[in-house]
Amino acid sequence: MKVGIVGLPNVGKSTLFNALTKSKVLAANYPFATIDPNVGVVNVNDLRLDVLFEIYKPERVIPTSIEFIDIAGLVQGASKGEGLGNQFLSHIREVDAICQVVRCFEDGNITHVEGSIDPLRDLEIIKIELRLADLDVIDKRIPKIEKKAKAKIKEAVLEYDALIKVRKMIEEEKHLKDLDMSEDELKMIKNFNLLSLKPMIYIANLADTDLENPESNHFYTRLIEKANTEGIQVVPVSAQVEYEIANLTKEEQLDFLEAYGLTASGLDEVIRSSYALLGLKTYFTAGVKEVRAWTFIDGMKAPQCAGIIHTDFERGFIKAETIAYDDLVEAKTPQAAKEKGKVRLEGKEYVVKDGDIMVFRFNV
Ligand SMILES: Nc1ncnc2c1ncn2[C@@H]1O[C@H](COP(=O)(O)OP(=O)(O)OP(=O)(O)O)[C@@H](O)[C@H]1O
Ligand SMILES: [Mg+2]
Secondary structure: OOOEOOOOOOOOHHHHHHHHHHHHHHOOOOOOOOOOOOOHHHHHHHHOHHHHHHHOOEEEEOOEEEEEEOOOOOOOOOOHHHHOOOHOOOOHHHHOOOEEEEEEOOOOOOOOOOOOOHHHHHHHHHHHHHHHHHHHHHHHHHHHHHHHHHHOOOHHHHHHHHHHHHHHHHHHHHHHOOOOOOOOHHHHOOOOOOOHHHOEEEOOOOOOHHHHHHHHHHHHHHHHHHHHHHHOEEEEEHHHHHHHOOOOOOHHHHHHHHOOOOOOOOHHHHHHHHHHOOOOOEEEEEEEOOOEEEEEEEEEHHHHHHHHHOHHHOEEEEEEEOOOOHHHHOOOOHHHHHHOOOEEEOOOOOOOOOOOEEEEEEOO
């Protein structure tokens, strides 16, 4: 699962990426500092792992992770080849969700490609470019299948109808959920990796002085209002502050945060929101050797979830011993949970739930 960090040039994308991934890729005060995408893996902090650690006292705890990709800045006209143009857009096609960094901080020393701070204008630029790029893809495809669709070839009719619907949706700025599309049409559309259909959150990149009270920044409040109308979540952070504290010890971090009137880093919220945005859930495996978190997609059944660990587990799946996280915590030990009848034996059709602690029985 990949999350792309997207936005205008020089708004703080690489700075945020460095903070998230504890890396040191080039983040610099000029547009197009980033050209090739940077890729990094980020652990997903989960307090439940700390609790499971206390229960199982394992030798090690392994959190789950997601991948972040820092992508080159996008400018007006990118869909027509401006800036890094289509090369840039192809990198966005590969991600499953988008974190859009929106500059809300004022700083005369840091160049803004549009010459002023205006988050709503910036959002509009990005949105238009993503939509134009999609229309381009659709309009190249439609003539290729039109004849076959008119000749009533089944596959082509399905694809043609789906493309026409989505084209209209993009043009009229509607949502996919407002469209009357069949399962098959939706599947078909997925293959095109359309940018405007990717789930998105906005990261409001604030000045350090705004952290204590973001609402005092009118750029930020306007961004929130806009996002509310779109049903998009906003996460406020200062990429610069997060970067500065990313490599400190936990204790130093707390002191540093306190100086800004904060109790926690904003990065966890960025990571958690991205995880949720992707529709991701977590199940656990737990024992004395290892407690480990595994990511699955909402709706997956037990065998598929087993397959995330090893394909043999899926192929030879028999049953899954399952305890709900809350049941385990309430019972205090796996033994007590068993005695209370809280350990369930689930079969092939079981839809795994967030927090399930699972032991897979399999035979190959
Ligand atoms: N919240 C912030 N407050 C002040 N300065 C910031 C903040 N976030 C980032 N910056 C500064 O903005 C400049 C640009 O940052 P960065 O290189 O991360 O941008 P970018 O979006 O990756 O740009 P590009 O598109 O060129 O790759 C850097 O000098 C960075 O230190
Ligand atoms: Mg960059």
